[in-house]
Amino acid sequence: xxxxxxxxxxxxxxxxxxxxxxxxxxxxxxxxxxxxxxxxxxxxxxxxxxxxxxxxxxxxxxxxxxxxxxxxxxxxxxxxxxxxxxxxxxxxxxxxxxxxxxxxxxxxxxxxxxxxxxxxxxxxxxxxxxxxxxxxxxxxxxxxxxxxxxxxxxxxxxxxxxxxxxxxxxxxxxxxxxxxxxxxxxxxxxxxxxxxxxxxxxxxxxxxxxxxxxxxxxxxxxxxxxxxxxxxxxxxxxxxxxxxxxxxxxxxxxxxxxxxxxxxxxxxxxxxxxxxxxxxxxxxxxxxxxxx
Numbered sequence: 678x679x680x681x682x683x684x685x686x687x688x689x690x691x692x693x694x695x696x697x698x699x700x701x702x703x704x705x706x707x708x709x710x711x712x713x714x715x716x717x718x719x720x721x722x723x724x725x726x727x728x729x730x731x732x733x734x735x736x737x738x739x740x741x742x743x744x745x746x747x748x749x750x751x752x753x754x755x756x757x758x759x760x761x762x763x764x765x766x767x768x769x770x771x772x773x774x775x776x777x778x779x780x781x782x783x784x785x786x787x788x789x790x791x792x793x794x795x796x797x798x799x800x801x802x803x804x805x806x807x808x809x810x811x812x813x814x815x816x817x818x819x820x821x822x823x824x825x826x827x828x829x830x831x832x833x834x835x836x837x838x839x840x841x842x843x844x845x846x847x848x849x850x851x852x853x854x855x856x857x858x859x860x861x862x863x864x865x866x867x868x869x870x871x872x873x874x875x876x877x878x879x880x881x882x883x884x885x886x887x888x889x890x891x892x893x894x895x896x897x898x899x900x901x902x903x904x905x906x907x908x909x910x911x912x913x914x915x916x917x918x919x920x921x922x923x924x925x926x927x928x929x930x931x932x933x934x935x936x937x938x939x940x941x942x943x944x945x946x947x948x949x950x951x952x953x954x955x956x957x958x959x960x961x962x963x964x965x966x967x968x969x
Contacts, residue, residue, distance in 0.1 A: 678831060681805055681824050681887060682729055683798070684722040687791035688715060688809035689735030689782040694939060703738045705809040707936060709949050710956075713744060714936045716771065717812045723774055725820035727805060730775045731798045733782050733791035742779055747772040787906025792888070793896045803827070806886040806909075808937075813838070815931025819885050822926055826861055827887045832922035833913060835864070836885035838933050843873040849881035850910055852925055860927040864917070867910050882925050884933065891916060 692704030699707075705715040719730055732741060748756075748768045756765040782794045792806060805820055813819040819836050827834045837860075840846055850869050854862040854877070867882055868875070886909070895912035902908045917923050935941040950960045 678828065679803055681727055681803055681827065683731060683802065683804040684727050684729070684820070685731045685733065685792060685795040685799070685804060685806045686715065686718055686809045687733045687782075687788065687806070688738060688741055689733050689791055689794075690786075690810070691735075692810075692937075694937065695942075701737055703741055704937065705738075706740050706744065707942065709936070709946055710953050714812070715741060715809045716744070717814070717934075718807050718809055719745070719775060721807065721812060721818045721820055722805070724818045725824060727820065727824075728775045729778070731778045731780065731795050732809070733780055733794050735782050742777075745772060745775075745777050787902065787904065787908045789896050789899060789907035789909040789912055792909055793893060793907070796893045799890060799893075801890050803887060803889050806888060808884060810937040811884055811933070811935045813884060813928055813931045813933050815928050817930075819928050819931055822928055823885055823887050826924055826926045830857075830861070830922065830924055832924060833889065833892075833916065834887040835882040835913075835923065835925045837862070837880045837882055837925035837927040838884070838931075839927060840879050840881050843876075843879075846871060846873050846876040846879065846881070849883050851876045851878060852880050852882045853877035854880060854925070857924065860929060862925050862927070864923040864925055866917070867914060869908075869910055880925060880927060889916075889921070891921065 688703060688705045692699030695704050706713040722730060734741060748765065753765055756762065778798050780794055780798065782791050823834045823836055840849065847870050850867045851871055852864045853866040853868065854864060857863050864882065868877055892912055895915045896907060898915065899907055899911045902911055913923060934945045936945055951957055
């Protein structure tokens with residue numbers, strides 16, 4: 678069985694829910710205190726021993742490449758002059774943390790297109806997909822937990838999250854499941870955004886995928902779905918019909934952060950600020966002082 682050595686991070690979307698902020702700045706670069714969202718995603722891959730990062734970009738996404746690039750000579754000199762060498766070391770660490778490949782996406786859109794766009798860099802290997810505007814903070818990392826399941830069972834592996842509020846089921850792809858062991862289930866079918874009374878379970882399959890190279894042929898066969906777009910779930914369902922086993926692992930010791938939604942993004946920023954070792958004390962005092 679081939680090892681997972683590459684992660685695809687789709688980051689080509691327009692980020693319309695955050696306009697006008699995202700007109701010139703990628704939504705993946707929105708800060709969670711002092712670190713952009715996409716860096717949390719990249720660090721998850723690194724912490725899972727996957728160091729080849731393929732980022733699928735679009736127009737107005739150059740800031741992502743700049744963030745993971747080496748610091749300019751002017752910035753380095755400025756930081757040294759200001760006796761901020763610790764910041765210089767940090768941004769140098771970021772630029773050296775992985776092997777980065779950037780590929781510009783061309784339409785049509787939908788979450789299947791960025792995966793198909795990555796094919797030339799993947800070739801005949803299994804690979805992971807992590808979205809660029811959401812992450813799961815867990816120990817061990819979500820992707821490491823998924824790789825462990827893949828190495829035991831093969832097939833396709835999708836990260837799973839238990840949805841506690843029934844009203845939230847309609848926001849996600851919900852799996853019809855058969856229990857395999859512990860927190861691992863075999864997926865019989867994925868139902869996209871069902872009404873609460875029609876949901877086959879309370880486990881949402883989203884956020885992280887381990888996919889075989891066969892996914893590319895399946896994506897090329899997929900007919901455009903809602904909005905005239907190509908959707909990854911349609912290709913996965915097609916492979917399932919052809920006999921490809923698909924598993925989900927409900928992530929242990931983790932919390933899901935959806936920073937593609939305004940309210941959820943603000944909740945994420947507040948939560949991380951309360952834990953940030955430079956500002957947490959002062960920030961807690963500020964929160965307590967608010968007359969809400």
